[in-house]
Amino acid sequence: MMIKKIFLVGYLFSSLQASDLHIVVHAQQTEKIKVGLVFVGVPTSDDETMIARLQKDLEHSGQCTIVQKNVAKIKKRLEFKTVLPDDVYLTVFISKVDDGYAWRLYDMLSMEMMVGKKMACLQRPPRLMAHLIADQLWPAMFNQSSSFASKIAFCKQIWKKRGTREKSYKQIWITDLDGTHPQLFIDTPTVNIAPRWAGLECAPLLFYSENTLSNVQLIMSNMFKKRHVVCCFDGLNMQPTFSNNGKEVVYCLSKDGSSQLYHSYVHGLSKYNMSERLTFNDGNNISPCFIDDDHLVYVSDFETNKPQLYLLDINDQSQKRITDGGYCACPCYSKVNNKLVYSKMIDKGMQLFEYDFTTKQHRQLTKGPGSKEEPSWSACGNYIVFGMNEGLKSRIAQLNLITGKLHYLTSEKDHCTYPNCSPVYQNWIGILKE
Amino acid sequence: MWPWLQNEHFKKNALLTERQQFLGQLCLFTLVAHLMILGIAIFFSGMTRHKDRFVVSTQKRSTVYVLTPYKKQARQSNVRGSTISSSKASKVINYQTYQQLQKQKKSGLKIKKKTKQSKSLISAQKMKKKIAEKKVGAVIKKKNQEQAALAKPKLAMVNVDVVETIDSAKKKPSKKHIPEKVPVEKTVPEIEPKVEALKSEPVVEQVSKDLSDPIKKEAKLAETDGEEIEQELEDIDLDDVTFIDSERWDSLDVQHKIQQKVQENFKSPIGIGKEVSCECTVLIGQTGKSSKVTMVKSSGIRVYDISVRAMLVTVDFPKEVWNRTITVVVGQ
Numbered sequence A: 001m002m003i004k005k006i007f008l009v010g011y012l013f014s015s016l017q018a019s020d021l022h023i024v025v026h027a028q029q030t031e032k033i034k035v036g037l038v039f040v041g042v043p044t045s046d047d048e049t050m051i052a053r054l055q056k057d058l059e060h061s062g063q064c065t066i067v068q069k070n071v072a073k074i075k076k077r078l079e080f081k082t083v084l085p086d087d088v089y090l091t092v093f094i095s096k097v098d099d100g101y102a103w104r105l106y107d108m109l110s111m112e113m114m115v116g117k118k119m120a121c122l123q124r125p126p127r128l129m130a131h132l133i134a135d136q137l138w139p140a141m142f143n144q145s146s147s148f149a150s151k152i153a154f155c156k157q158i159w160k161k162r163g164t165r166e167k168s169y170k171q172i173w174i175t176d177l178d179g180t181h182p183q184l185f186i187d188t189p190t191v192n193i194a195p196r197w198a199g200l201e202c203a204p205l206l207f208y209s210e211n212t213l214s215n216v217q218l219i220m221s222n223m224f225k226k227r228h229v230v231c232c233f234d235g236l237n238m239q240p241t242f243s244n245n246g247k248e249v250v251y252c253l254s255k256d257g258s259s260q261l262y263h264s265y266v267h268g269l270s271k272y273n274m275s276e277r278l279t280f281n282d283g284n285n286i287s288p289c290f291i292d293d294d295h296l297v298y299v300s301d302f303e304t305n306k307p308q309l310y311l312l313d314i315n316d317q318s319q320k321r322i323t324d325g326g327y328c329a330c331p332c333y334s335k336v337n338n339k340l341v342y343s344k345m346i347d348k349g350m351q352l353f354e355y356d357f358t359t360k361q362h363r364q365l366t367k368g369p370g371s372k373e374e375p376s377w378s379a380c381g382n383y384i385v386f387g388m389n390e391g392l393k394s395r396i397a398q399l400n401l402i403t404g405k406l407h408y409l410t411s412e413k414d415h416c417t418y419p420n421c422s423p424v425y426q427n428w429i430g431i432l433k434e
Numbered sequence B: 001m002w003p004w005l006q007n008e009h010f011k012k013n014a015l016l017t018e019r020q021q022f023l024g025q026l027c028l029f030t031l032v033a034h035l036m037i038l039g040i041a042i043f044f045s046g047m048t049r050h051k052d053r054f055v056v057s058t059q060k061r062s063t064v065y066v067l068t069p070y071k072k073q074a075r076q077s078n079v080r081g082s083t084i085s086s087s088k089a090s091k092v093i094n095y096q097t098y099q100q101l102q103k104q105k106k107s108g109l110k111i112k113k114k115t116k117q118s119k120s121l122i123s124a125q126k127m128k129k130k131i132a133e134k135k136v137g138a139v140i141k142k143k144n145q146e147q148a149a150l151a152k153p154k155l156a157m158v159n160v161d162v163v164e165t166i167d168s169a170k171k172k173p174s175k176k177h178i179p180e181k182v183p184v185e186k187t188v189p190e191i192e193p194k195v196e197a198l199k200s201e202p203v204v205e206q207v208s209k210d211l212s213d214p215i216k217k218e219a220k221l222a223e224t225d226g227e228e229i230e231q232e233l234e235d236i237d238l239d240d241v242t243f244i245d246s247e248r249w250d251s252l253d254v255q256h257k258i259q260q261k262v263q264e265n266f267k268s269p270i271g272i273g274k275e276v277s278c279e280c281t282v283l284i285g286q287t288g289k290s291s292k293v294t295m296v297k298s299s300g301i302r303v304y305d306i307s308v309r310a311m312l313v314t315v316d317f318p319k320e321v322w323n324r325t326i327t328v329v330v331g332q
Helices: A002-016 A045-060 A077-083 A126-142 B008-013 B018-050 B095-115 B119-149 B153-159 B161-166 B172-177 B182-186 B193-207 B213-235 B246-265 B302-314
Strands: A021-026 A033-040 A064-071 A090-096 A100-107 A112-120 A151-162 A165-176 A183-186 A192-200 A203-211 A215-222 A227-231 A235-242 A249-253 A260-266 A273-277 A285-290 A295-300 A308-313 A319-321 A328-334 A339-346 A349-356 A361-364 A371-377 A383-390 A393-400 A406-408 A415-421 B055-057 B064-067 B083-085 B091-094 B241-244 B277-284 B290-297 B325-331
Touching (some): A033 B302, A090 B302, A100 B302, A165 A192, A203 A235, A295 A328, B064 B095, B091 B095, B241 B246, B277 B302
Parallel strands (some): A021 B055, A021 B325, A033 A064, A215 A235, B064 B091
Antiparallel strands (some): A090 A100, A100 A112, A151 A165, A249 A260, A371 A383, A383 A393
């Protein structure tokens, strides 16, 4: 009997061991994911501004659709499902705590909290709070870097009457990453061009070039609009690029005739400010761009009489050409992607190209009418902001590399050029806080 | 051995002598041992069954599956990679067909060359045939002599096709030269028509001159079928072949159904990288809907994990996997 029992048990056990199928499936379609955004509590006007701004930031990415609701109270987790539709599987619950906000990301399928954080206000405006919360939420949801709190500086041409004639000037404006909330930053009665963000994350600075009667001088401005002349040689003083540690800068000077690159740094032993010339050719060397602390990319026409991109080693000043022919200009490097974006003449217009330092491959990013110039990577590496020139019109456009969509940041009526994206600063002071 | 066997009452009623007792004990022991072995075998076969996990990919690439005959489980060395694609372009052929196709591929080039050969080459071939026929004839004579010496060889003589052809004219050695191929003709009805035409095509072209009309008619049919098969041959890449056993073949159909359903319902979030994938275990209920979905290996992207789990909850699984647990790896 015992043997029979053992036999029966063994047979039953083996039959109950259902076979597991292991299947691999690959997706063939994509769609925007629906994310719920619920404010718990009674919102004030600032809270509503913050929520609206947060919704716009997340939707600007083109990767998700936000379903926004306000709820006075939620006592039980089961009530979560009644707040939002059934096809919303991911929800962010925001509530006000002390002097700040707390957000919690919930999985609506299992009704479990995945991650949550708090953010203190510290007298920041609600718009900035929304950007900061979005910068915290985005990596938690998509595991991607984000730069909702970064800024874009650009030049805007205006016409002012001076006596009997109208004179054109160029101002420098600052706007959010999606082109909203533009603010006038530099308004001097001259032409201001080529803004460049710099400085450490705790001390943001903006460099730009200002036309004078005798030269084009390099100006530095802090976020309180306090300006200081940095470089005032004869000719052009423009387009500075800064190393990652912020201690080295390479810029263009044309005091010796043609535009050459100069390297300024602090000597390690003597602690003196040193300046040395990097290029010694008859061509025009412009638009330097740091790749890492030892290498930079710049534009020069000394070899082919047409501007090409070159990779320069600062230590031994050896250089290697990256592009093969054509008219190439305006390089900008993204550390996140390890890629370079630049403009190249195709037919009669400039198009954006991308060079991958990992694969050493070039790829065309844009096609179609219009001349795309002065590209600049966003801090997250997901956007490229550039100047789009179509005939007499000149606008700032933004290319979303994930969705492939083009979005204009400035209106058709304004003549805007020279966009430059800032890093995500940790210290929001002056105009950044407004 | 067992206490109850030593019981005197049992000895009196059941067993009389010591020899009988010993035999009884021995029989009981062997019976129990056999039952235990049987139980263990069934138990372990069940365990190995549930470990039979296979991965199916729905990439667009087409794969040729070769069904290995008389094998329950194909050796891992024969299986190329760990994925089996079950796209619509996949084909399944048996092992014999695979071998024949390989031969055909090798000889296919030679056959094409033969059709374009000049008369001089053809005459050289005829000479070779005659030489081969003579050799075969000599071999047959030796066999006949050996068989005549034995009593049983008569039966063997009857069974040997060669013996029957001895009585025929010398032309028949040409058939003898084709004994390698004549059996093919006999087995033609057993094999699938496409394969059969492949085999007969080169044979028919050579033999059609010597044989009678019915075979010529078959040759004509074989030519037309051969054209179709040539096209299939071109489509089939014999270098990219996956060997599957009978068990896998049964589950391949089920996998294909599940993949179709999952692909219809799954839409990946925008902006997710191509190398992202996540693994989930799905417990399917009695109605074909999943009753429980658990994440085994996360992709690292919460949005992606949730969209996959939401999709698996809504999918209607086929009947073959009802009341079972399956593992699904969803990738880009």
